[in-house]
Amino acid sequence: MPEDKFHQSVFINCPYDPGYRHSLWALVFTLRYCGLTPRIASERLETAEVRLERIIDLILETKYSIHDFSRVKSREPNEYFRFNMPLELGLDLGCKNYHHDLKYRQKHLLIMEGERGSLSRAMSDLSGVDVLCHENESERLVEMLRNWLFNVGFSDLAGPNHIWDEFNIFNADLYQHFKKKGFRTTQITNLSFKEFSHYLDLWISKRQPGVNQ
C-alpha cells in the first residue's frame, strides 16, 4: 500500500454488537471528519479470505489503531467471552514492537474502556499502560478520540464540541436522506455499516471537514 495511505489509516478493533453500533458511527465519523481513513475487519466480509489474515493485513496497513474494550463482562449466564479483541490488540502490539520493518515502531495505539478500571481487571497485563475511559458516552468518545489525534500529531483539527455538533447534524441529514428513500426509523437505526459509510463519504465530500464554520 502507498506510504501516505499508511500514515492516514486507522484500524478499529471494537465490539460488533448492536449496542455498540452508534459508538462505532461516532468513531468512524470523527476519523473521517479529521481527514483519516477508518479500517475495520467487517469492511471486507464478502471476500473468502481467512479472517485472521484479513486482520493482519489491516494491522500492517495502518499506522494508527483504536482498541475499544467497552465489553469485558458477559451479560448472560454461560455466555462465552469472545477473545477476538484481545488477540487483535496483541497482534497490533507485536507488530509495533517486533516487526523487522522499523516503520512499525511509529505505530500509535489508543486503548479505551467503557467503565473506569474495567480493563485492568479483565487484562491485568495492561496495568501501567494508558487506557482512556469514555464512560460509554458517545460525546466523550468523540472528544477523547479528537484529543488523542491531536496528541499524536494531527494539529489542524476542529474543536471537540464542533465535531460533536457536526456528528449530530450529520445524523439528522442521514435520517432525512433515508426517510426520503422510504426507510422506517428502525431501519435507519440499524443501517448496515457499508450503507452508513457510503452516505458518510457523500456527506463529507460536500462539507469542509475540520474547519470551524
Add this chain to the structure above:
Amino acid sequence: MPDQHNRIHIIKRDDGWVLRKDGATKASKKFPTKQDALESAYDLRSSYDLVVHSPDGTVENYWEKGQY
C-alpha cells in the same frame, strides 16, 4: 443533501442540552434538561423543523415546522 438551513437541533452537551440552528457557528444556549431545551425551541416552531437528538447523537424525534 437535505436543506441544512431550516432546522433546530437539541443536542446533548456535557451535563446539559443545547440548541443549535443549522448554519450557526455555535450552539445558542445551554439548558440543564432536555425538557427545558424543548420548551425554548417551541417558540420557534413556525419557522424551523426540530430535531431532537439522543445522547448518542442519533435522531430521537424529527418534527417538521408547525408540527410540534
